Amino acid sequence: MDSPEGPPPQRLRTLPSRLTNQAAQTANRIVDQALAQAGVRRYHYALLAALEEYGPASQAALGRRTGIDRSDMVATVNDLAERQLLERAPDPEDRRRNIVTITAAGRRQLADLDRLIAAAQDEFLAPLPAADRQNLIDLLTRLVGHHGDKRN
Amino acid sequence: MDSPEGPPPQRLRTLPSRLTNQAAQTANRIVDQALAQAGVRRYHYALLAALEEYGPASQAALGRRTGIDRSDMVATVNDLAERQLLERAPDPEDRRRNIVTITAAGRRQLADLDRLIAAAQDEFLAPLPAADRQNLIDLLTRLVGHHGDKRN
DNA sequence: AGAAAATGTTGGCACAACCAACGTTGGCTT
DNA sequence: AAGCCAACGTTGGTTGTGCCAACATTTTCT
Numbered sequence: 001m002d003s004p005e006g007p008p009p010q011r012l013r014t015l016p017s018r019l020t021n022q023a024a025q026t027a028n029r030i031v032d033q034a035l036a037q038a039g040v041r042r043y044h045y046a047l048l049a050a051l052e053e054y055g056p057a058s059q060a061a062l063g064r065r066t067g068i069d070r071s072d073m074v075a076t077v078n079d080l081a082e083r084q085l086l087e088r089a090p091d092p093e094d095r096r097r098n099i100v101t102i103t104a105a106g107r108r109q110l111a112d113l114d115r116l117i118a119a120a121q122d123e124f125l126a127p128l129p130a131a132d133r134q135n136l137i138d139l140l141t142r143l144v145g146h147h148g149d150k151r152n
Numbered sequence: 153m154d155s156p157e158g159p160p161p162q163r164l165r166t167l168p169s170r171l172t173n174q175a176a177q178t179a180n181r182i183v184d185q186a187l188a189q190a191g192v193r194r195y196h197y198a199l200l201a202a203l204e205e206y207g208p209a210s211q212a213a214l215g216r217r218t219g220i221d222r223s224d225m226v227a228t229v230n231d232l233a234e235r236q237l238l239e240r241a242p243d244p245e246d247r248r249r250n251i252v253t254i255t256a257a258g259r260r261q262l263a264d265l266d267r268l269i270a271a272a273q274d275e276f277l278a279p280l281p282a283a284d285r286q287n288l289i290d291l292l293t294r295l296v297g298h299h300g301d302k303r304n
Numbered sequence: 305a306g307a308a309a310a311t312g313t314t315g316g317c318a319c320a321a322c323c324a325a326c327g328t329t330g331g332c333t334t
Numbered sequence: 335a336a337g338c339c340a341a342c343g344t345t346g347g348t349t350g351t352g353c354c355a356a357c358a359t360t361t362t363c364t
Contacts, residue, residue, distance in 0.1 A: 007217065008202075008217055008218065008219070009198075009201045009202045009204075009205040009206065009217065009218075010205060011201040011205065011266070012198060012201055012202075012218070014289060014293070015269070015273065016179070016273050016276060016277055016285070016288065016289060016292075017176075017179035017180070017182070017183045017269075017272065017273060017276055019289060019292035019293060019296060020172065020175050020176045020179050020292060021176045021179065021180065022292075022296040023172050023176070023292050023295050023296055024169075024172045024173045024175070024176035024177075025320095025321085026295065026296060026299045027168070027169035027172050027173065028169070028173065028350095030169070031169045032350090041350075041351095042350090042351090043350090043351085046161075046164060049161045049163040049164055050160075050161045050164075052161075053161040053162060053163065054161065058311075058312090059311075059312065060310075060311055060312080065160055065161065066160065066161075066164070067160070067352095068352090069351095069352065069353065069354090070311075070312070070313085071312090071313070071314075071315085071353085071354085072351080072352075072353090073312090074312065074313055074314085094310095094311085094360075094361070095311095095359080095360060095361085096310065096311040096312070096359065096360045096361065097310090097311060097312080097360095098311085098312070114163070117167070117169075120169065121167065121168050121169060124168060124169055124295075124299075125168055125295075126298065127294050127295060127297070127298035127299075128291065128294065128295065132291060132294075133168070135287065135291065136168065136288075136291045136292075136295075137166060137168055137171060139280065139284060139287065139288045139291070140168075140171040140172060140174075140175050140288075141166070141171060142279050142280060142284075143175050143178065143276075143277075143279060143280065143288075144171060144174040144175055144178060145279070146278065146279035147178045147276075147279075177351095177352085180320095184319095193319080193320095194319090194320085195319095195320085210342075210343090211342080211343065212341075212342055212343080219321095220321090221320095221321065221322065221323085222342075222343070222344085223322085223323085223343090223344070223345075223346085223347095224320080224321075224322090225343090226343065226344055226345085246329080246330070246341095246342085247328080247329060247330085247342095248328065248329045248330065248341065248342040248343070249329095249341090249342060249343080250342085250343070305364100306363105306364090307362100307363080307364080308361100308362080308363070308364090309360100309361080309362070309363085310359100310360080310361070310362085311358100311359080311360080311361095312357105312358095312359090312360105313356100313357085313358090314355105314356085314357085315354105315355090315356090316353100316354085316355085316356105317352100317353080317354080317355105318351105318352090318353080319350105319351090319352090319353105320349100320350095320351090321348100321349085321350095322347100322348080322349080322350105323346105323347080323348080323349105324345105324346090324347080324348105325344100325345085325346090325347100326343105326344085326345085327342105327343095327344090328341100328342080328343090328344105329340100329341085329342080329343105330339100330340085330341075330342095331338100331339085331340075331341095332337100332338085332339080332340090333336100333337090333338080333339095334335100334336090334337090334338105
């Protein structure tokens with residue numbers, strides 16, 4: 001024990017932005033690991049979820065709803081199309097667009113992912129009793145709500 | 153208004169891991185922007201803060217305290233050494249180590265950064281009254297405390 | 305008709321967070 | 335004392351996320 005090897009500096013330990021970050025990292029580690037069991041990443045889940053809830057849509061619309069950039073959406077759709085979890089077809093009514101539609105296999109995959117995700121949330125929130133979980137959700141919702149979609 | 157252009161899917165909107173992520177993104181955007189005014193990134197701030205609070209230390213020890221990987225620490229120390237905000241000298245008592253020491257200029261820079269960071273926190277937490285802020289900090293602290301340092 | 309906007313796509317960038325490998329050096333065991 | 339193992343700094347990767355710019359095509363607005 002040369003130097004006491006103290007833990008994180010004061011300044012960082014209670015810094016809200018840093019705490020939020022570390023929590024997010026933890027959450028991501030857990031969620032990514034869960035999704036990896038199905039060979040999928042977060043973008044894939046978000047896209048499938050958006051597709052199932054809103055029905056077929058253009059890539060641009062899906063991007064707006066999921067917060068995925070247009071350019072990243074291309075790759076994400078490519079991935080899922082390869083696995084036949086969705087279909088990409090040109091929109092006859094607007095030839096700029098592709099209409100993306102979830103397949104039956106996609107729906108099945110999504111159901112699996114839902115289960116994995118739910119388990120991951122539970123692991124993430126393990127230290128908090130139900131009341132506190134809701135509390136956290138409320139606080140975070142207010143935060144992200146206030147700062148809105150400032151993607152610049 | 154072709155398609156209603158609805159906002160994020162249900163599944164994603166209240167997903168704790170996603171909320172945490174979005175909050176973290178917001179925080180990072182604000183903090184990064186603040187730090188950029190001083191030409192600095194988060195790693196730089198963390199390193200300077202650790203140095204000032206614990207005094208001179210080896211890169212490895214600093215890495216443990218800040219959560220920065222050894223290899224990334226090299227680059228971070230390089231950056232700050234170039235700007236003469238810290239000094240890197242071989243440890244005479246253990247020739248494997250470098251002893252990193254903050255300079256007077258480093259301390260001055262850190263003071264500036266502290267102000268920038270504080271303002272950023274305030275902007276980040278703007279929608280929450282003081283009581284809720286503490287509440288959030290507590291919840292997050294419990295979360296990250298429970299999941300510990302599992303960097304695996 | 306002509307200007308402006310939207311769409312998909314390619315290609316790039318930055319950053320955080322990792323990991324593996326290596327040579328050097330130190331400590332520990334036997 | 336020798337030998338092994340651990341720690342250290344360093345180099346050089348990789349991955350995922352979130353961006354942004356540019357472009358051709360197509361649609362919409364004026």
